[in-house]
Amino acid sequence: MITNLSSSNSLLSTWVREIRDVSIQEDRLRFRRNMERIGEIAAYEISKLLPYKEISVQTPMGEANCAELEVQPILATILRAGIPLHQGLLNFFDRADNAFIAAYRKHHRDGSFEIEQHYITSPNLDNRPLIIADPMLATGSSLVLALETLTSEHKPSQVHVVTAISCTVGLEYVERKFPQAHIWTAAIDDELTARGYIVPGLGDAGDLAYGSKKQG
Numbered sequence: 350m351i352t353n354l355s356s357s358n359s360l361l362s363t364w365v366r367e368i369r370d371v372s373i374q375e376d377r378l379r380f381r382r383n384m385e386r387i388g389e390i391a392a393y394e395i396s397k398l399l400p401y402k403e404i405s406v407q408t409p410m411g412e413a414n415c416a417e418l419e420v421q422p423i424l425a426t427i428l429r430a431g432i433p434l435h436q437g438l439l440n441f442f443d444r445a446d447n448a449f450i451a452a453y454r455k456h457h458r459d460g461s462f463e464i465e466q467h468y469i470t471s472p473n474l475d476n477r478p479l480i481i482a483d484p485m486l487a488t489g490s491s492l493v494l495a496l497e498t499l500t501s502e503h504k505p506s507q508v509h510v511v512t513a514i515s516c517t518v519g520l521e522y523v524e525r526k527f528p529q530a531h532i533w534t535a536a537i538d539d540e541l542t543a544r545g546y547i548v549p550g551l552g553d554a555g556d557l558a559y560g561s562k563k564q565g
Contacts, residue, residue: 350532351520351531351532352531352534354387354391355536355537361386361387364386364387365387365514365535365536367379367383368384368387369514369550371552374552374557377557377560380558381558382433384433384434384513384554384558385433385436385437386437387434387513388436388437388482388511389438389440390437390535391438391533392438392440392480392511393441395422395478395511395533396442398509398531399418399419399478399507400420401419402418404417420476420477421442421445421446421477422445422477422478423447423448423471423472423474423478423480423505424442424445424447424448425449425479425481426483427481427482427491427495428452429559430484430554430558431483433484434482434511434512435482437482438511445480446472448470448499449468449470449471450469450495450499451469452467452495469498469499471499471503474503475504475505476504477505477506478509479499479500479505479507479508480511481496481499481508483495483510484512484513485512485514485547485550486510486512486514486515486523486532486534487516487519487541488516488541489518489519489520489521489522489523492519492523493522493523496508496510496523496527508527508529508530508531509530509532509533510530510531510532510533512533512535513536513551514534514535514547514550514551515532515538515547516537516539516540516550517539518541520532520534520537538550
């Protein structure tokens with residue numbers, strides 16, 4: 350299932366415009382904060398689909414019946430670009446456990462690339478909701494590899510994908526590989542370049558958040 354958070358106008362539309370705008374992108378703090386905000390909106394929407402239990406709490410005036418998450422989710426992200434979006438999720442799911450994957454595109458002279466993973470750390474995912482943040486869902490290759498790695502030995506109760514900008518190609522690929530996943534995206538673009546970059550997209554989310562990197 351795919352939920353386009355921009356299907357109706359809201360403040361989210363302003364944040365998406367700002368992360369795309371080259372005249373604003375130079376402000377790294379603003380870029381990171383807008384990514385956080387997108388994560389926060391997604392976290393709130395996802396929270397409506399998680400299981401809850403009823404508990405009784407003591408107030409100064411008596412007892413009140415309240416709802417509380419039955420189990421805390423696992424928040425995962427792909428380093429480094431996913432950190433601000435992940436932080437937005439963590440701002441709301443502040444008691445969640447976390448998983449991290451370090452991955453990058455290894456480009457070849459013919460323009461093709463493969464995904465390399467170098468670092469993976471995760472708690473036990475069994476019977477817990479998994480929410481993975483990846484700001485740019487282009488081909489979907491890195492996200493699918495991350496999900497395959499995380500779920501190879503564990504079975505989460507739910508799988509949610511949070512992304513800022515998605516390409517239809519990547520969305521279709523993730524849906525094909527993980528039909529049970531619910532994808533939450535702030536915007537959808539239709540074009541993908543031969544080198545796997547989204548158009549109009551926004552550029553390199555990791556560079557915009559943390560500065561340019563040396564290409565190996």
